[in-house]
Amino acid sequence: MNQQTYRSPVVAILGHVDHGKTTLLDYLRQSRLTAKEYGGITQKIGAYEINTEFKGYKNNKITFIDTPGHEAFAKLRSRGANVADIALLLVDAKDSLMPQTIESIFHIKSANIPFLVVINKIDLPQADPERVKNDLLKHEVIVEDKGGKIPVVNISAKTGKGVNELLESILLIAEDLNLEYKVNNPPQAIIIETKKDKRGIVVSAIVKDGCLRVQDTVYIGNQKIKIRSLINDLGQIVKVVFPSTPCEILGCSELPEVGSIISSSLPTNLPPVIAKSSLPTALPQLDLNRLLQTQNEEKKLNLILKCDTQGSLEAIDSVLKKITNLNLILKAVGGIYRSDIFLAKNTQAIVVGFNVSVDNEVKELAKQEKVIVKTYHIIYELLEELQEVTLLLQEKEKQEKNLKGEAKILAVFTIEGEKVFGVKITKGKINLADNLEAYRNNNLIGKTKLVSLKIRAKTVNEVKKDQEAGMIFSPPLDIRIGDVVKSIL
Numbered sequence: 001m002n003q004q005t006y007r008s009p010v011v012a013i014l015g016h017v018d019h020g021k022t023t024l025l026d027y028l029r030q031s032r033l034t035a036k037e038y039g040g041i042t043q044k045i046g047a048y049e050i051n052t053e054f055k056g057y058k059n060n061k062i063t064f065i066d067t068p069g070h071e072a073f074a075k076l077r078s079r080g081a082n083v084a085d086i087a088l089l090l091v092d093a094k095d096s097l098m099p100q101t102i103e104s105i106f107h108i109k110s111a112n113i114p115f116l117v118v119i120n121k122i123d124l125p126q127a128d129p130e131r132v133k134n135d136l137l138k139h140e141v142i143v144e145d146k147g148g149k150i151p152v153v154n155i156s157a158k159t160g161k162g163v164n165e166l167l168e169s170i171l172l173i174a175e176d177l178n179l180e181y182k183v184n185n186p187p188q189a190i191i192i193e194t195k196k197d198k199r200g201i202v203v204s205a206i207v208k209d210g211c212l213r214v215q216d217t218v219y220i221g222n223q224k225i226k227i228r229s230l231i232n233d234l235g236q237i238v239k240v241v242f243p244s245t246p247c248e249i250l251g252c253s254e255l256p257e258v259g260s261i262i263s264s265s266l267p268t269n270l271p272p273v274i275a276k277s278s279l280p281t282a283l284p285q286l287d288l289n290r291l292l293q294t295q296n297e298e299k300k301l302n303l304i305l306k307c308d309t310q311g312s313l314e315a316i317d318s319v320l321k322k323i324t325n326l327n328l329i330l331k332a333v334g335g336i337y338r339s340d341i342f343l344a345k346n347t348q349a350i351v352v353g354f355n356v357s358v359d360n361e362v363k364e365l366a367k368q369e370k371v372i373v374k375t376y377h378i379i380y381e382l383l384e385e386l387q388e389v390t391l392l393l394q395e396k397e398k399q400e401k402n403l404k405g406e407a408k409i410l411a412v413f414t415i416e417g418e419k420v421f422g423v424k425i426t427k428g429k430i431n432l433a434d435n436l437e438a439y440r441n442n443n444l445i446g447k448t449k450l451v452s453l454k455i456r457a458k459t460v461n462e463v464k465k466d467q468e469a470g471m472i473f474s475p476p477l478d479i480r481i482g483d484v485v486k487s488i489l
Contacts, residue, residue: 007180007243008060009171011088015104019090028163047065062167083206105141181208186264187210211240233247324390338362403487405465408426425467428487450471451474
């Protein structure tokens, strides 16, 4: 019997440096873990589980991910690893929102997971929680007592005031999420840290479904491993690890990437090896087809903007607001960092910098993640190129709206001296006598008419999505396997 039960929520804390994340994590470690446990493996594993001791909940435990801020959070997200169920946006009650706080907001929204605002350092005489709430409104974060739905909790991570209320708020959100799992499901875990020590390669992971057991054979990408040992967040050797429980795994022969998925079978969607190539140099090289695959009803170009000064940022932002088909994912003062690249990958955005530098490590990461990065020193050049791309995107969207049907050429035959094209309908429908446009690599190669349409030698008047058919065109064009024909309304 595959028993169904509830797992504890996995929580990530994001915010500006020095706003108290480490202090909060340390307080939770000291207050919720015994002295023997504190300071041991807990601080090395990258995550730990606490028992809140609250009654009446489906599961009263919480797992906290101890990551180095929003970069690690974004990196996990860019690998498709939804490791966190809930996020905490930590804000200093005295300093209010700072650059990394604002970036954290965008990263949390990109993850599309529930979050709550934690206003820290309320024990200080300069603390001003109302200012924090009002500043959050500017970034469309509306907390409950401002008419929104986002919970807010005031705490002092130093004294522990409000921490119990925070923990119970997390459990309440987890109740709504209904975090279930089945013990006998195939195991799945997400890697949050990797390292090498005297034990060899050590992988820190959080189990998301099923259970991991010693001697299990699992896959991490192409790497097949046999689990040699499992260590929980208390430093204890265990035989089995349940969902939401952090652990260390021994048995890898190669160091895997953070964010990799551990599963019981070889993944079928492994990414191809990326060949080294130079970074794209012009914005019009953007893949507009990929951009049009976003979930928004109105297709827009997603943009991350980084500037050298607040003045430059405000000047450019004021002009960008007037450009249609443009969606500003993040605007901030500062250089272009690794976290920007991961956020861009998550949101299918391009990264634009004005008077800022991009170090070689970030450039290399951008190439690996196939993220376009552009930097400018003259404002009008930046705006001209962005306007050009948004116009191209607008034109492409218009074409998509007028598309009646589309087919991909799978085969070419010559029957009684006439070329017959084997096709599969990939979008909409195509009818006999339709006027068609033929494309190769998204470039128009010619226009023609559909004069014969058959399915298994039977003449038909119409073919729809996912059907295969034979087509004859007039006038004939140099159409090849892999080309696309479109019927435009």
